[in-house]
Amino acid sequence: xxxxxxxxxxxxxxxxxxxxxxxxxxxxxxxxxxxxxxxxxxxxxxxxxxxxxxxxxxxxxxxxxxxxxxxxxxxxxxxxxxxxxxxxxxxxxxxxxxxxxxxxxxxxxxxxxxxxxxxxxxxxxxxxxxxxxxxxxxxxxxxxxxxxxxxxxxxxxxxxxxxxxxxxxxxxxxxxxxxxxxxxxxxxxxxxxxxxxxxxxxxxxxxxxxxxxxxxxxxxxxxxxxxxxxxxxxxxxxxxxxxxxxxxxxxxxxxxxxx
Numbered sequence: 001x002x003x004x005x006x007x008x009x010x011x012x013x014x015x016x017x018x019x020x021x022x023x024x025x026x027x028x029x030x031x032x033x034x035x036x037x038x039x040x041x042x043x044x045x046x047x048x049x050x051x052x053x054x055x056x057x058x059x060x061x062x063x064x065x066x067x068x069x070x071x072x073x074x075x076x077x078x079x080x081x082x083x084x085x086x087x088x089x090x091x092x093x094x095x096x097x098x099x100x101x102x103x104x105x106x107x108x109x110x111x112x113x114x115x116x117x118x119x120x121x122x123x124x125x126x127x128x129x130x131x132x133x134x135x136x137x138x139x140x141x142x143x144x145x146x147x148x149x150x151x152x153x154x155x156x157x158x159x160x161x162x163x164x165x166x167x168x169x170x171x172x173x174x175x176x177x178x179x180x181x182x183x184x185x186x187x188x189x190x191x192x193x194x195x196x197x198x199x200x201x202x203x204x205x206x207x208x209x210x211x212x213x214x215x216x217x218x219x220x221x222x223x224x225x226x227x228x229x230x231x232x233x234x235x236x237x238x239x240x241x242x243x244x245x246x247x248x249x250x251x252x253x254x255x256x257x258x259x
Contacts, residue, residue: 029075029099029121030056030091034202037069037085056091061104063088070198075099075121078114078217079132082202083107084195092124100124107141109199111232112157113219126150127163128178134158135219136172137232139196150178153187156232190234200233208239 032039032046032054039046040063046054056062056073064071064083071083076096083089087106093099096116102124110123112135122131125140128150132138136157142150152161153175161168161176168182175187207213207220214220223229229236 027096028055028094029096029101030060030094031074032056032062032071033074033080034072035070036198037067038065039063039069039071040065056094058091058093061088061090064106068194070195072202075101075110076119077116078112078135079119079121080111080113080203080206081123082109082111082195082199084109098122103140103142105142107139107195109195110138110140111199111203111219112136112138113217125152125178127180128182129162130178131160131162132157133160140178149183152176152178155189155234192234196233197235200230200235201237203230203233204228204235204237204239 032041032048035046035048041054041056042060046062048054062071062073062083064085064087066086069085071087073081073083073089075081076099081089081101084107087108088104089108090102090104092102096119098120100122108123110121110132112121112132114135115121115132120131122129123140124130125142130138130140130152134157137155138157138159139153139155140151141153152159152170154170154172156172158169158171161170161178161182163180163182166180166182168176168184170176170184173186173189174184177183204220207217219232220228220230223236225238227236227238
């Protein structure tokens, strides 16, 4: 039996990640919530400011630089797209009822924590369109090798992939070629790399920074011994919650003794 990867990361809720892991809500898709390294919006460098997040517009393109750059994009409440380095995507429609983006270069991890009723998320790549129909974790990649296939791997969840009139239903543990043939094959869900591990840590930080998420969401679950795990990412983090200290007990002083 393969055990999830364990990370010794100490988290004190409310004490760490005050700027990089905060709950953000937007009425439209395409809010840029986190950057690591140089990132560009329509060719202009993006600078994040505290509590002010850039909102992408229809037709705009977000791209990351080389050397470990990363970007995090909020597609809907509970749905986060994370771009790898040297990647590029175009925002086609920011409407939450029919959100559409196109991955034009590189790799992206899409974490679907929850799908709100009436919300539709589609990612286009080449001649294919992918619609997520269950919560889970999806990795899409445009191959840099002309002989290799563009692919999507599902670490957890379920999606419908279309190419022309052909539609395939892809589930956990399956990889699909994002080309007209839509060929499906199994893959090793234990495969991890720096992008995967970074996305897992970001997911964990966001979860731990949001008390409401810890009450309602189940993508991170107790694993015993002070650890919590995410089975889609296949990782375990150790977390110590900072408990509220009880108010001090005030006792009256004893009456003064008179000689």
